[in-house]
Amino acid sequence: MTYNRRARIWSLVAEQAAIRGGRVSAADACVAAVAAVEVTGAWLLAASGAESGHLMRVTDEVSELTAELQLTLGEGPGPDAAASGGPVLASDMGEPEAGYRWPVFAPAARLAGAAAIFAFPLQVGAIRTGVMGLYRARTGPLSTFQLGDALLFADTATLLLLDAQDQTASGVAESAGSTGSGPGGQTAELTRHRAEIDQATGMLTEQLGVGIAEAFIRLRAYAYAHDRRLSDLARDIVARRLWLHPDPDPRKEEEEQA
Amino acid sequence: MDGALLSDTFVELTDTMVAGFDMIDFLHVLTNRSVQLLDVSAAGLLLADPRGELRVVAASSEAARLLELFQIQSDQGPCLDCFRSGRPVQSADLAAEAQRWPRFAPVAREAGFAAVQALPMRLREQVIGALNLFRAHPGPYDPADIRVGQALADVATISLLQERSMRHNDTLNEQLQTALNSRVIIEQAKGKLAERLGLDMDQAFNLLRDYARTSNRRLSDLAQAFVDGTDTLTSLTAGTSQPRLGGDGHPRRPAARPRL
Numbered sequence: 001m002t003y004n005r006r007a008r009i010w011s012l013v014a015e016q017a018a019i020r021g022g023r024v025s026a027a028d029a030c031v032a033a034v035a036a037v038e039v040t041g042a043w044l045l046a047a048s049g050a051e052s053g054h055l056m057r058v059t060d061e062v063s064e065l066t067a068e069l070q071l072t073l074g075e076g077p078g079p080d081a082a083a084s085g086g087p088v089l090a091s092d093m094g095e096p097e098a099g100y101r102w103p104v105f106a107p108a109a110r111l112a113g114a115a116a117i118f119a120f121p122l123q124v125g126a127i128r129t130g131v132m133g134l135y136r137a138r139t140g141p142l143s144t145f146q147l148g149d150a151l152l153f154a155d156t157a158t159l160l161l162l163d164a165q166d167q168t169a170s171g172v173a174e175s176a177g178s179t180g181s182g183p184g185g186q187t188a189e190l191t192r193h194r195a196e197i198d199q200a201t202g203m204l205t206e207q208l209g210v211g212i213a214e215a216f217i218r219l220r221a222y223a224y225a226h227d228r229r230l231s232d233l234a235r236d237i238v239a240r241r242l243w244l245h246p247d248p249d250p251r252k253e254e255e256e257q258a
Numbered sequence: 259m260d261g262a263l264l265s266d267t268f269v270e271l272t273d274t275m276v277a278g279f280d281m282i283d284f285l286h287v288l289t290n291r292s293v294q295l296l297d298v299s300a301a302g303l304l305l306a307d308p309r310g311e312l313r314v315v316a317a318s319s320e321a322a323r324l325l326e327l328f329q330i331q332s333d334q335g336p337c338l339d340c341f342r343s344g345r346p347v348q349s350a351d352l353a354a355e356a357q358r359w360p361r362f363a364p365v366a367r368e369a370g371f372a373a374v375q376a377l378p379m380r381l382r383e384q385v386i387g388a389l390n391l392f393r394a395h396p397g398p399y400d401p402a403d404i405r406v407g408q409a410l411a412d413v414a415t416i417s418l419l420q421e422r423s424m425r426h427n428d429t430l431n432e433q434l435q436t437a438l439n440s441r442v443i444i445e446q447a448k449g450k451l452a453e454r455l456g457l458d459m460d461q462a463f464n465l466l467r468d469y470a471r472t473s474n475r476r477l478s479d480l481a482q483a484f485v486d487g488t489d490t491l492t493s494l495t496a497g498t499s500q501p502r503l504g505g506d507g508h509p510r511r512p513a514a515r516p517r518l
Contacts, residue, residue, distance in 0.1 A: 086436025202449020
């Protein structure tokens with residue numbers, strides 16, 4: 001059931017890329033989310049590490065204004081989502097709680113036309129790639145199903161942003177919507193076999209001498225290049241049956257097997 | 259049953275309004291106290307993710323955590339039945355459940371469990387998850403234990419769903435997703451520390467947890483700082499350039515590695 005749900009999200013994102021006539025990117029996830037989650041508009045902020053980030057995509061004027069206000073003021077659901085690592089679901093920007101929390105931004109957002117704002121951190125643990133924001137011109141919460149879809153769009157956007165950071169993974173992005181070791185399959189594995197994949201990613205920071213985002217990219221690229229399931233590969237690394245090590249040529253991965 | 263511990267536990271399980279509330283810690287209280295208070299060997303807890311999946315959020319032991327994961331992966335088992343029906347599910351003897359749970363029952367027995375009781379985490383019509391109580395020996399559960407277990411699950415559910423605002427479901431979902439991301443950060447930090455010091459994952463986790471406790475920091479904050487390199491945990495990692503032998507039975511990284 002869930003697998004079909006993920007596949008549906010991936011195909012919506014791929015469809016959006018086809019309409020645009022480009023390769024699948026995180027911006028397509030942002031645009032496709034608007035219709036699927038039934039919101040008025042969306043924006044995508046790409047930000048790695050501590051930098052404030054840059055606006056990668058806005059779907060209309062209100063979303064642009066809302067996103068820029070948050071960047072300028074440093075307050076709002078977006079910055080809070082980035083800081084907490086969880087979504088911030090503000091279904092009524094006019095309620096007192098929103099006013100206490102974001103004294104400057106909340107009234108400004110309402111004036112701009114955003115009555116409800118839902119911000120999703122694009123993170124994999126300590127890996128930070130940005131924030132996806134959705135807004136509605138009318139107040140009201142997302143249904144559980146809409147929230148689930150929004151989270152899946154955010155998962156998708158996160159992986160696509162990571163892939164865009166490193167060309168070793170460019171092949172991964174191209175296979176969007178596939179059912180094998182490509183991202184469609186990998187996102188499902190990422191929730192079901194979470195722990196081993198995360199542990200292996202942490203181990204690779206040491207083995208490869210790279211940051212956590214790069215380690216995750218290398219893990220996924222290796223799985224893709226060797227047509228292996230991400231979870232199986234991770235299990236081998238955690239069990240110390242397989243080591244990756246730094247290679248000056250990123251396209252020529254080397255590995256050792258015990 | 260330890261009456262003082264029981265009343266302390268109820269206090270702990272209603273204490274969700276504090277600043278810096280950590281959902282994972284809270285749910286670990288539920289699983290760990292279940293084991294201390296009831297005649298059970300291990301406890302595991304699944305919560306529903308809005309993505310349409312169940313997620314393992316707490317377990318009193320690694321064996322229980324793996325068994326919960328296995329139920330999700332194999333789409334079968336008492337915790338899933340309990341979550342889907344919203345009703346308690348019991349098996350007094352897993353040896354006799356080959357037909358009911360052909361995949362789950364043998365794996366549970368292999369992990370050392372002979373009986374299981376699953377209790378819903380439910381408020382009115384809304385089922386948010388399920389608590390699994392595993393026991394090493396077969397036989398029916400004491401009805402008093404089941405009542406107390408259900409009461410613990412109920413109190414935890416009400417605490418999680420209580421109206422801090424008009425949007426209690428939003429709050430629960432925000433906290434759940436934050437907790438899941440914290441969990442990922444901790445696993446990443448375990449991997450990094452395990453690789454640096456030549457430890458297995460349990461040893462790495464214990465080191466991180468103890469360090470967080472003694473330095474009075476939240477485990478997820480410490481893990482984040484370690485993974486992104488802003489805290490090198492010098493006192494943990496200094497003077498340990500020689501890998502130690504781990505207790506996990508896995509071979510250590512060989513000094514001279516054969517090239518393929």
